[in-house]
Amino acid sequence: MSGSHRLAANAAHQFGGIELDRGKPVTFRLNGRRIVGFAGDTVLSAALGAGIDTYGLVSRTPLALNHRFAPLVTQRRGDPLPIDRLLISEGADLTTIGNRSPGLAKRTLGHRIDGVPDAPWRRDPTAETLSADLLIVGGGVAGLAAADAAARAGHTVILAERRIWLGGDARYFGPVGDEASPESVSADLIAQVAAHPNVTVLTAAEVFALQGSSARLHRVVEGRGVVVGIAAQRILLATGSLQRLPLFGGNRLPGVVSTIEAYHLAKRYGVTLGSSAVVATQSNYGYRLALRLHDAGIAIRRIVDPRINPQSRFVDFAKASGLTLAGGQWPISAMPQRAGLRLSFANVGTTTASLSIDADALIVSGPFYPELALWMMAGGGTQWRANRLEPRGHVEHVALAGSTAGYRSLAACLASGRGAVAELFGGAVSPIEDAEIGAPYETPEAATMIGPVVSGLPAFFDAGASLIVRPDPTIKPLLVGHAQAPSLGDVAASVDLGATSPADAGAVAEERGAPGGDLVASTWAPLAQQDNPDMPAWLTGRFGIATEEVHLIVDGKRRFARGALVYANTVKPEPSLAMGAIVREGPAGQPGGIALVSSEAMRKTDRFIVETLDGPCPARVKRD
Amino acid sequence: MAEFDYGIVGTDLFSGLLAGLLARDHGKTVVRIGQRPSPQRLWRSLPVALPVATRPGTWDMVRRGERETRDLLHAMGVSAAIAASEAALIGDRPSSAEALDHLAHIAVGYGHQVRRIDSGWALRSVSILDRDAINTGLMEWLGGLGVRHVDDGEVDATLTILADDTAIFDRVSEAQRPDVLVSQAMTSTSIVATRPLPARVQRFIDRGVTLFGQSGNTVLALVSGEQDVEARLASTLPGPFPMKRLATTRYRRFLTSDGAPLIGRMKGTRQFIAAGLGDCAPFLAPAMARFLVGKSEGSERSWLLAHDFARPRANVADFIPALEAAQ
Numbered sequence: 001m002s003g004s005h006r007l008a009a010n011a012a013h014q015f016g017g018i019e020l021d022r023g024k025p026v027t028f029r030l031n032g033r034r035i036v037g038f039a040g041d042t043v044l045s046a047a048l049g050a051g052i053d054t055y056g057l058v059s060r061t062p063l064a065l066n067h068r069f070a071p072l073v074t075q076r077r078g079d080p081l082p083i084d085r086l087l088i089s090e091g092a093d094l095t096t097i098g099n100r101s102p103g104l105a106k107r108t109l110g111h112r113i114d115g116v117p118d119a120p121w122r123r124d125p126t127a128e129t130l131s132a133d134l135l136i137v138g139g140g141v142a143g144l145a146a147a148d149a150a151a152r153a154g155h156t157v158i159l160a161e162r163r164i165w166l167g168g169d170a171r172y173f174g175p176v177g178d179e180a181s182p183e184s185v186s187a188d189l190i191a192q193v194a195a196h197p198n199v200t201v202l203t204a205a206e207v208f209a210l211q212g213s214s215a216r217l218h219r220v221v222e223g224r225g226v227v228v229g230i231a232a233q234r235i236l237l238a239t240g241s242l243q244r245l246p247l248f249g250g251n252r253l254p255g256v257v258s259t260i261e262a263y264h265l266a267k268r269y270g271v272t273l274g275s276s277a278v279v280a281t282q283s284n285y286g287y288r289l290a291l292r293l294h295d296a297g298i299a300i301r302r303i304v305d306p307r308i309n310p311q312s313r314f315v316d317f318a319k320a321s322g323l324t325l326a327g328g329q330w331p332i333s334a335m336p337q338r339a340g341l342r343l344s345f346a347n348v349g350t351t352t353a354s355l356s357i358d359a360d361a362l363i364v365s366g367p368f369y370p371e372l373a374l375w376m377m378a379g380g381g382t383q384w385r386a387n388r389l390e391p392r393g394h395v396e397h398v399a400l401a402g403s404t405a406g407y408r409s410l411a412a413c414l415a416s417g418r419g420a421v422a423e424l425f426g427g428a429v430s431p432i433e434d435a436e437i438g439a440p441y442e443t444p445e446a447a448t449m450i451g452p453v454v455s456g457l458p459a460f461f462d463a464g465a466s467l468i469v470r471p472d473p474t475i476k477p478l479l480v481g482h483a484q485a486p487s488l489g490d491v492a493a494s495v496d497l498g499a500t501s502p503a504d505a506g507a508v509a510e511e512r513g514a515p516g517g518d519l520v521a522s523t524w525a526p527l528a529q530q531d532n533p534d535m536p537a538w539l540t541g542r543f544g545i546a547t548e549e550v551h552l553i554v555d556g557k558r559r560f561a562r563g564a565l566v567y568a569n570t571v572k573p574e575p576s577l578a579m580g581a582i583v584r585e586g587p588a589g590q591p592g593g594i595a596l597v598s599s600e601a602m603r604k605t606d607r608f609i610v611e612t613l614d615g616p617c618p619a620r621v622k623r624d
Numbered sequence: 625m626a627e628f629d630y631g632i633v634g635t636d637l638f639s640g641l642l643a644g645l646l647a648r649d650h651g652k653t654v655v656r657i658g659q660r661p662s663p664q665r666l667w668r669s670l671p672v673a674l675p676v677a678t679r680p681g682t683w684d685m686v687r688r689g690e691r692e693t694r695d696l697l698h699a700m701g702v703s704a705a706i707a708a709s710e711a712a713l714i715g716d717r718p719s720s721a722e723a724l725d726h727l728a729h730i731a732v733g734y735g736h737q738v739r740r741i742d743s744g745w746a747l748r749s750v751s752i753l754d755r756d757a758i759n760t761g762l763m764e765w766l767g768g769l770g771v772r773h774v775d776d777g778e779v780d781a782t783l784t785i786l787a788d789d790t791a792i793f794d795r796v797s798e799a800q801r802p803d804v805l806v807s808q809a810m811t812s813t814s815i816v817a818t819r820p821l822p823a824r825v826q827r828f829i830d831r832g833v834t835l836f837g838q839s840g841n842t843v844l845a846l847v848s849g850e851q852d853v854e855a856r857l858a859s860t861l862p863g864p865f866p867m868k869r870l871a872t873t874r875y876r877r878f879l880t881s882d883g884a885p886l887i888g889r890m891k892g893t894r895q896f897i898a899a900g901l902g903d904c905a906p907f908l909a910p911a912m913a914r915f916l917v918g919k920s921e922g923s924e925r926s927w928l929l930a931h932d933f934a935r936p937r938a939n940v941a942d943f944i945p946a947l948e949a950a951q
Contacts, residue, residue: 118868500662501662504664508662508665511665511666511873515813515869516854516869518866518867518869519867519868520865521858521865522856522857522859524859525859526831526947529718529719536719537941538678538726561725563722563724563725563726563728563729564729574733575683575734576680576684581729583722611729611732611733
């Protein structure tokens with residue numbers, strides 16, 4: 001290893017960073033701090049590679065910096081840009097946006113987190129508009145397969161990928177059985193798509209608005225942000241899936257990282273969060289990552305798994321490599337130390353620590369769930385099925401593919417990408433087989449584990465910006481007044497904790513997941529109304545069958561307000577006993593007011609009490 | 625003989641309180657039918673004792689219902705679930721201003737303090753229910769009273785009360801619905817507010833918007849209609865803009881074409897409808913329970929009978945904003 005946060009350039013499994021040119025160091029400043037990265041680094045990967053793993057403090061809790069929770073940066077008051085989509089450049093002087101504490105602590109960006117601002121480009125005007133037959137959102141294997149299929153069918157395609165690379169998460173999972181490796185499949189597809197002249201690929205391009213057949217995306221190009229409008233006849237969402245955050249105290253401390261993030265940091269950028277780690281996984285893929293990190297030089301202190309005696313080829317490989325496994329256990333807390341973390345684990349079903357280990361990092365695995373934010377924005381629904389939120393319903397001219405549509409295997413994701421194109425353009429759709437290796441060979445993943453409430457160590461529902469914390473009477477609410485829409489992961493955690501019923505989860509997710517765009521100032525006003533001399537219907541029968549209009553006065557000056565109730569002298573002023581009401585001001589500006597009065601009352605008297613807001617006022621009928 | 629005296633179809637507060645009152649005060653066997661409401665869902669109505677009504681009888685019913693509801697919540701152990709706040713009614717059109725002037729004077733007659741504001745009136749100390757707080761204790765209360773609960777399906781009851789709009793949508797076909805009952809598109813949305821509202825409840829009569837200030841610097845907005853929803857909503861908000869939304873749901877509700885509640889048994893059926901009660905519905909549960917068991921008296925009975933959809937409605941027709949009349 002070269003330094004504690006970068007793996008060796010020639011680390012096993014290409015964990016030296018396939019995006020980097022290690023021969024080209026790049027120096028820039030972030031909040032005044034000098035950082036040296038490599039050509040190909042993003043600002044985020046370079047910061048993490050330099051040991052900056054902390055966004056800042058929320059209340060008194062430090063929060064990890066990662067691709068799902070990172071500040072924006074600006075250079076010389078230029079456009080705010082996302083640090084996971086901005087490549088570093090020599091001599092850049094960047095400043096993160098938000099409240100920061102003075103000083104330069106070694107590991108932190110120093111933010112005081114009292115809310116996470118929305119991406120400001122959501123309100124920027126569209127700089128240019130592109131059009132195509134098909135917009136594909138997501139450049140994973142499903143999106144690439146769809147782009148290839150659509151292009152071969154003669155359609156024009158725009159493929160937008162949020163990350164700066166294509167291929168998605170398939171590489172993390174590896175091949176299943178005899179199928180081709182995701183590496184080779186991705187590489188082939190990327191080459192095929194690049195060869196199609198009718199496909200436009202936009203990387204570092206995040207689609208943030210979707211309505212009907214149009215979309216808006218924000219793209220980072222050569223250090224500048226630009227908002228691009230897309231007009232497409234059809235839209236395919238292949239936005240992939242997100243990984244749940246296991247629920248335990250300290251689950252968002254610096255040093256705690258998801259397996260998918262740890263994989264991409266190492267594979268793409270050669271970055272690790274230290275030289276030692278514990279991997280806590282509820283699926284077999286965590287063992288695969290642990291093995292690769294071990295091979296790349298990370299000291300894997302333990303692989304912890306809530307399943308007892310799980311069966312998997314990866315488990316066998318881990319044992320053969322001498323890694324220490326702990327079945328039937330799960331993290332219950334992560335505590336920050338002067339260096340690294342103290343990690344406590346309990347036997348599944350208990351809440352008392354049975355094992356404590358110190359390590360630089362805790363790499364945690366949770367179940368994956370479809371990323372459906374754009375689907376819901378397009379009008380699609382969700383439902384709770386098989387312990388996760390899955391898409392529901394149909395949206396005209398919009399289709400889903402890959403893990404967004406719920407598929408798991410590489411072959412099914414590829415087939416669904418091609419099938420979705422056929423579906424969108426009216427072609428024949430073949431059935432898709434989503435084959436997974438059976439339980440005798442590969443033990444299924446466990447459900448999300450929930451640790452006990454640990455005083456002083458908040459457990460967050462999810463890894464994003466919503467910062468929803470598991471309720472704990474011993475912890476002061478962390479974000480009073482902070483309002484951020486919850487993610488699907490938040491909703492799923494809420495279901496796991498019993499706070500949301502599975503039957504409601506889909507509707508809750510839809511309400512929260514597609515809240516609509518920002519409201520902008522409006523001068524809307526109702527159309528002007530024509531004068532209507534007719535008596536309003538709501539006065540019909542109010543004062544009896546027969547009524548008449550009379551001019552009530554009290555003296556030469558006083559005017560009665562419209563709506564004031566008119567009573568006989570002899571009754572208590574209860575509205576149901578009123579004989580009439582003032583319906584308009586006196587004629588030609590005269591004092592008093594015109595009252596609608598019961599004819600029956602008029603037969604008895606011409607003197608009344610008008611109940612004004614200042615109190616009762618005697619009045620008489622003015623006779624001309 | 626039917627297994628239950630009453631089947632109450634509905635999940636909102638009105639249906640829950642009605643079911644409990646029929647069991648507790650009148651000794652009836654009751655089953656409530658409907659999915660349990662989730663506190664995480666957006667509110668689709670605002671349980672506030674503020675009728676947009678110009679008929680004194682309606683105000684009388686609601687004001688008496690407020691007192692009874694307060695006692696009821698105390699008995700349920702959720703006294704804190706009723707609070708009083710200022711509520712503003714704002715109208716742009718001359719016809720609305722006229723109706724609001726009358727409304728304000730009637731409200732004063734029933735003990736409210738009011739003040740004139742720009743284009744409308746503000747009423748002090750209007751009762752607002754905390755739906756989520758009440759629901760927290762409601763199921764236990766109903767269970768203690770022997771009220772059965774089923775999520776869905778048919779039950780054997782002497783009379784089935786369709787006690788919220790969803791129940792009517794689900795169980796009464798369009799052809800069977802009384803002509804006076806009309807459905808209306810609604811949007812409920814939660815907005816991040818950086819400035820407080822001038823009043824906790826603001827009802828913009830001619831913009832079809834009701835705003836409700838909630839904890840956590842958020843505002844719940846209920847917007848009627850399908851046209852210009854965002855423009856109408858934004859025109860009522862204090863800014864600064866842009867204002868972020870946290871959650872949105874769209875649904876349909878019932879109102880009546882004459883602005884008056886609609887109550888009564890559907891001819892030839894064992895179904896009873898209570899519709900168009902508006903946001904005041906929970907406060908009318910005690911009176912409705914008495915009416916169903918034949919114990920209503922005096923002006924209360926007259927008011928309920930007058931709103932039966934078999935009766936002529938000219939004398940109960942109430943103010944209906946032009947925007948809603950156009951739906």
